[in-house]
Amino acid sequence: MDKLLGRVITGSVTDENETDYFVQANGTTFRLAKSEIKKPLKAGATFKGFAYENEDHHLTITRNAPQVQVDHYGWGTVVRSQRTLGVFVNIGLPDKDMVVSLDDLPSMMELWPQQGDRLLIALREDNKQRLWGVLADTDIFQAIAQAAKKRMENANVTATVYQDKLVGTRVMTENYELGFIHPSEREVEPRLGAQVQARVIGVHDDGTLNLSLKPRAYEAIDDDAAMLLAALEHSEAGHLEFSDKSSPAAIKAYFGVSKGQFKRAIGHLLKADKITQHDGQLWLKATSTDDQTTD
Template identity: 45%
Template sequence: MENYGQTKYLGVTRTVKVKNMDEKNIFVTDGFEDIYKMPREYLKENQTVELDEELEVFILNDTDQEVIASAIIPKVQIDRYSWGEVVAVRRDLGVFVNIGLPKDLVVSMDDMPPLKQIWPKKGDRLLLAMRVDDKNRLWGVLATEEVIKTIIKKAGEELKNTNISGTIYRLIRAGSFLLTDDNHLAYIHETERDIEPRLGEHVEGRVIAVRPDGTLNMSLRKRAHEAIGEDAGMIEAYLIRMDGEMPYTDKSSPDDIRSKFGISKAQFKRALGQLMKARKITQEEGWTKIVAMPALVDTEETVTSEDIDA
């Protein structure tokens, strides 16, 4: 197969002119010795070109590793960082990221965490640029700490105890680093989370401290009143499953409560109090009863292949 173009320009943009074209491809030149093939699928939507027209193109490899040109210019390039969305994961190769081109960019498994359960999943996003390996192949490269420092903004004290969200960009044994949606740098210590977030996962939490350097300490744990609400929902769901009553009240033993619901007696009593205040339950003669059972509606669902997680 003929190889159009020089690999030294992989991952960057070039100014070219249209030299020739056929039904499938457009052939462009930089005015010197380099001619690049541009498959028509790499034109912008509804874009048409004319002979001798000057174009700005991006140079990349196609799936056969042939050097081609693209009129679609991605934000992710050599030494140019931007966000890309994860579209697929192959444990034996790496993570495929959509950067706006017909061909996805792969971040090598060598750049992924050692534990595969904290690899990115489809829908997560990564901050990345491109690199060229010694076989002239383009790969995605994750933003380093030095790159992150050029992006972040200092946070003010007014953010303390506020809710924030952002994307996990770095994982270490003791915790996770996050870039907030407003480009603040936050750190989540392992004690401030119930499960370890994935690389590239978008999470929500609260600011527990603003450090002197303008970075944030963040917690993914719920506030006390939010946890109480969650416990109340669990107990209400249990009551519904048990036809509206259960032999557990605020007089039950701590061991029985812990064994059945996995929470402390204090948490249990707070949750019951919330349900009683909402007039959802009553207690009588050692039983807790739901005031009104929700109406049950018979539904028939059709499961298609799209509903099955392959």
């Protein structure tokens, strides 16, 4: 059965029963579900399909070949994990999930992929004729990557984690750009296979991205500060005749918050460099608009 499993092979129909045809290739017989075939196959007919062993340990061949094969990489979806074995990945077969060995996964189990996460894998056959999922390495990701455009600076992107290291996290975006997240640009380390929402903080000349998982300053502000910022943005001249010296009654009447909340909101916006305060008024800084924000 050497070099049959995990590949698209060609065989000949030798027999059938009520539910299956039997296809032989290089002396090995595979089951082919009749439900896949629209026109009946005759004995001796040639059939081409993907060969594998299903979860019931039956040698099976299917015309619906998955993208993931031996030496062919494709995306699969994690369906479950087993501490003593690894993670099971759905590659599109109805009766077989492929296992990525725990030996190929992060040493910290909390960084293992979880149900619904995505992995770019190929297949390999071991010396006991079992198929395993193999994670794509950096060379594979570089080979399929697209160069990022300079105009992506400060853009939001969705990306999939493909490598976790102490120096940082490597990801690939939905559009196949490569990105790097330094530990200082994340609150927690994302797990392998997780999809993350990131923002571009740098575009290198080689077309790779520096990314951050931290929110922009204006996105990180609390509700009261966001309300105050919105009021300034909608004011005619970009300023309001209020300050931290304004009376509690005037603040409550206009903003609907206490003076303590108002002062904390001012402090937050001052720290975020979104406003200035002078002449008894609050002023919106020019860099507070979305199209000018670069942090």
